Amino acid sequence: MDRLASFGNDPFDKPPCRGCSSYLVEPYIKCAECGPSPFLLCLQCFTRGYEYKKHQSDHKYEIMTSDFPVLEPGWTAQEEMALLEAVMDCGFGNWQDVAYQMRTKTKEECESHYMKNFINNPLFSSTLLSLRQLEGIRAADTAIPFKPTDDPPRPTFDSMLSRDMAGYMPARADFMEEFDNYAEWDLKDIDFVDDDSDILHALKIAVVDIYHSRLKERQRRKKIIRDHGLINLRKFQALERHYPKEVQDLYEAMRRFARVMGPLEHDKFIESHALEFELRREIRRLQEYRKAGIRSFCSAKVYERVKRAREDERRKRTMLSDVLQVIHDGRACRQWLHKQAAIDAGVSPVVTTFTSSGRRSAPPLNLTGLPGTEKLNEREKELCQVVRLVPGAYLEYKQALLNECQRQGGLRLAQARALIKIDVNKTRKIYDFLIKEGYINKA
Structure with a gap:
């Protein structure tokens, strides 16, 4: 007997019985041989041996019910789904309405079960964003760490913070030096008079339009500063430091695209990549467990x-x-x-x-744990320690010199230096060592 999830809490969400056309109530029967569309019967029609077209009463069947515990005793699968739907409908934290919609559990039971199994569960503890943070992001008008009631910073003219903020003065909502700071010079000699020709009048209008476009560009730059949280740069940087190093690098690389995206869209873009990084790390951790033969979190x-x-x-x-x-x-x-x-x-x-x-x-190189160490003999290990050369690189250089020596019947030091692009003193020591050990011979 298979115990499967129901279609929903509302009986009208379930398909009708194929025998009597009444709405199905758990438990009900599903034919395991008829398909691809499910052939469902209520218990009364099933006990009567109802048959229809290809369906026969001796077919294999499954009992469909969600009246079994999933996460902990006392909570059936149907109640788990009802709890998730109630939280989605009423909102996280509104436990009184959640309990009223469920009808089978109290307010305290709903809150305790949800926090225990869906918030503080170790399976979900490594996710990047908690549900409270998500609700805060949805409720906020902007994603910047600055509120209108905050006192804006007032950096001095020659401070490091002022240079980082490109000379922006938050208390005045203005730059120390405006973009295209001499744009007004083109207007100082323009004077509209009645006896201007049509061409001259059009040229003056064009100059004024150009000046308006420069004013719009100034406002656009100030809007970017405000919308993306650059008004309080230190809070913005403190927020970035919560991300892993890889996400911080991504944030720095994608900062230039903030000018063409809204603040919410840009933050969601970064958050999605941060969540992807976290999920990939968790997948690698689980793959490491599976590779080691581990199949439970206790192990x-x-x-x-x-x-x-x-x-x-x-x-x-x-x-x-x-x-x-x-x-x-x-x-x-x-x-x-x-x-x-x-x-x-x-x-x-x-x-x-x-x-x-x-x-x-420099002190001798420690070869412990370096790949390729097990392929070296004692004299080669001593050479790598003295020359401070990792075993993998030494093996590559050795093989290259051996191949060249076999091809030419001998090898000179100048040829070895041309073949190995490293420090000439290290090349000389490797060349002398291979000659001494008999791996290669001089030309």
Whole structure:
């Protein structure tokens, strides 16, 4: 027996019974063999063995009902759909009217169930916009973080904020220097007199029209400043910082299109891309769970905890390898300790190692976790650490030099430098190493 959702709460929304033409009331019967249009019968016609055309009384059937719990006991699927329809009709937060429309639950039960299963549910906790934010966006006239009652900022003439706002003065709704600031100069000598010829009169009218177009452009630029929230730039920037880094980059790239879109349309455009980014990240997370064989969120929590522990262990192994590399050098060991102290204090460490001759030299490269490390032998690993070359790049350079040596029967250093476009000293060390190990031979 399959328990499927009903067509709706209103009995008149359901199709009639094919036997007696009465409106169906759950539970009712659906023929599993007749189709493609559903063949539905009430229980009375089904018990009488009603047959019609191709439908026979011995066909397989399904019992259609929504009287079963979905999210928690005490709430049937029919009541879940009725709750969602009531919230859509009455509005979020209007629980008294929602309970009145449902008729089977109280105001407190409707609010508690909706908040628990549709707002605070862990399945939906990672979505970008909550329902309250959506209602606020729908109710607001504009999407800018500035209200007419707010005191507008008054940046000084030479401040950084004034330069960021292109010299706009919100308290005066004007720019320090207007767009096309000398447009009025073309009008200062124009004087309409009665004895002007028709051509001269038309030219003067054209100059006035040009001046009007410049005034419209000034007003358009001021309107963009007001409509898109640039009146209070710091609030606008604080709002942007709530987005992930990728969405902030998108916001910066799409800022130029705000001049051809309204503020609501532009914000909805950015919000949709932010939601798409969030959904893609959630999909990648779920795909990672499925790839690891996880099929429940309880197992996912354990997986995340074990994953963090594994990453901590990897960092500890990396730190141990760093210590082993510098433990024999007192100066390098002290520098490493200063570096860790700076990291613990939340300061970006600036560590420079010095050789005995006083020249600066970078510490050996840590190969832990780098792709291609397992393909290297011990001598090649030592070379990559000293030269500070990632294993993947070294393998590519090695293969290119081997191919060129086999093609020409030998290889010179100048040919190797022309083939590998990196630092000449690194090329020399790689070339000498491959010659010493017998991988290639000199021409």
